[in-house]
Amino acid sequence: MEYPQDLLPKNNYKIIQETLNGYSLIRKSPPGEIFDPSTKMIKNEFLVPSNFHNRHFLNWSCNLYGPFKTEYFKYRIISNGLNEYWSEDRAKEPESPVYNDDFKIDEDFGSYFLSISKILFNLKIPYDKYRDGQTDKGLKAVPHLVHCPTLANFWHFEIRWKDNDDKIIAPGKKSAWVKSIYNSVKNAIRQFCKRKPHRSTLTEVPENLYIKI
Amino acid sequence: MKDFRRKGEKLGVESTSKELRSFRAKYGRETKLVNFANESVGTYPYNSKEKIREQLIKSSLLQKMEEDFSRRDRISQENELEVRQSFEQIFEILFPYQPDHLGLEYTNEHTLYIFAKVKAWDIHLETDFEEEVFCTLSVFEADEIALNKSDTVENCLMRLSQVLGESAFPLDEIYTSFPAHDSFSI
Numbered sequence: 001m002e003y004p005q006d007l008l009p010k011n012n013y014k015i016i017q018e019t020l021n022g023y024s025l026i027r028k029s030p031p032g033e034i035f036d037p038s039t040k041m042i043k044n045e046f047l048v049p050s051n052f053h054n055r056h057f058l059n060w061s062c063n064l065y066g067p068f069k070t071e072y073f074k075y076r077i078i079s080n081g082l083n084e085y086w087s088e089d090r091a092k093e094p095e096s097p098v099y100n101d102d103f104k105i106d107e108d109f110g111s112y113f114l115s116i117s118k119i120l121f122n123l124k125i126p127y128d129k130y131r132d133g134q135t136d137k138g139l140k141a142v143p144h145l146v147h148c149p150t151l152a153n154f155w156h157f158e159i160r161w162k163d164n165d166d167k168i169i170a171p172g173k174k175s176a177w178v179k180s181i182y183n184s185v186k187n188a189i190r191q192f193c194k195r196k197p198h199r200s201t202l203t204e205v206p207e208n209l210y211i212k213i
Numbered sequence: 214m215k216d217f218r219r220k221g222e223k224l225g226v227e228s229t230s231k232e233l234r235s236f237r238a239k240y241g242r243e244t245k246l247v248n249f250a251n252e253s254v255g256t257y258p259y260n261s262k263e264k265i266r267e268q269l270i271k272s273s274l275l276q277k278m279e280e281d282f283s284r285r286d287r288i289s290q291e292n293e294l295e296v297r298q299s300f301e302q303i304f305e306i307l308f309p310y311q312p313d314h315l316g317l318e319y320t321n322e323h324t325l326y327i328f329a330k331v332k333a334w335d336i337h338l339e340t341d342f343e344e345e346v347f348c349t350l351s352v353f354e355a356d357e358i359a360l361n362k363s364d365t366v367e368n369c370l371m372r373l374s375q376v377l378g379e380s381a382f383p384l385d386e387i388y389t390s391f392p393a394h395d396s397f398s399i
Contacts, residue, residue, distance in 0.1 A: 036316065037316075038274070038277045038316035039326065039327075039328040040316060040328070041337075043318065043320075045320070054322075122356050122357045122358070124358065125358060126361050127361065176363070179363065186349075187339065187349065187351035188353075188358065191351075191356070
């Protein structure tokens with residue numbers, strides 16, 4: 001069983017810095033009917049699986065749909081080392097994962113999609129911050145899509161959030177304002193996630209965006 | 214007079230003449246619709262189709278809640294009562310505004326999530342019953358987040374009620390507020 005070669009980072013690849021407007025993100029979920037018949041929104045158990053806490057919405061893993069095809073979810077990495085981040089200055093090209101040692105095949109999965117434009121351009125989460133006896137009002141948290149390839153998946157991205165002072169919000173921070181933001185991000189994902197990508201979504205990534213010249 | 218029957222059809226709920234007769238036999242006086250501040254926003258008679266529609270929608274949501282309860286880990290009677298009371302509070306606020314869609318999910322995390330579509334607004338309201346009752350209200354208008362608030366259920370509903378009572382969203386009043394403390398443990 002061969003691992004898909006187009007998932008592996010190559011020596012001449014670079015981190016994508018562009019905003020990728022027009023593209024969609026795809027995320028794996030447990031199998032089953034992922035939308036609730038009553039709310040018409042994604043069911044909580046698909047959005048928040050058992051190993052997930054709402055704080056993880058502040059550092060949310062996803063994949064770039066197009067180069068990352070839906071069927072790639074069946075290649076389940078079991079070797080922790082392959083989930084490490086890849087970097088451009090890495091001397092050696094990652095080796096292809098080996099079936100049964102590094103990955104297994106798991107055909108039982110679901111998936112859903114998010115438009116990058118909707119997330120990046122429509123989402124500015126308002127919040128207030130209570131500190132030292134006073135409340136700072138009218139603050140805004142903004143999302144950032146960060147390309148974070150792993151050794152076994154070049155098309156892995158993360159949505160992170162910056163606070164009003166342009167600092168990344170650490171998911172582990174235990175403050176009420178942080179809790180408010182990650183709960184709101186969860187509602188935003190409910191609002192925007194879809195069963196299928198929009199028909200006009202882009203799927204081909206120009207080589208100059210990810211290959212060094 | 215609004216055509217409530219069409220609204221009911223949108224929600225997938227149709228009143229039948231049998232249900233109408235049964236309801237009319239049971240109720241016979243007028244009820245007042247009030248918002249969170251107890252201000253009157255309308256009236257309709259108990260024996261009206263509107264009241265039947267309300268009851269049908271409410272019972273279908275309660276049935277959904279029962280189904281969700283049965284699928285989740287068992288919770289105490291006290292916790293279940295808390296969820297039901299929260300639902301009643303939220304339903305009373307939302308229903309008078311004739312949502313085009315109203316749905317609920319009792320989640321695997323012991324939260325009650327309610328989604329409502331009212332006018333141009335998509336309203337997400339999630340109440341977390343673990344540790345302390347904490348509510349997150351997010352309102353989207355044309356896919357932009359127009360209001361975000363995390364607070365007690367009562368305060369979120371108060372704000373929602375203000376918003377629903379307004380003809381347009383006061384975007385300059387966007388705010389999020391919190392209980393006085395600023396730390397909690399997860």
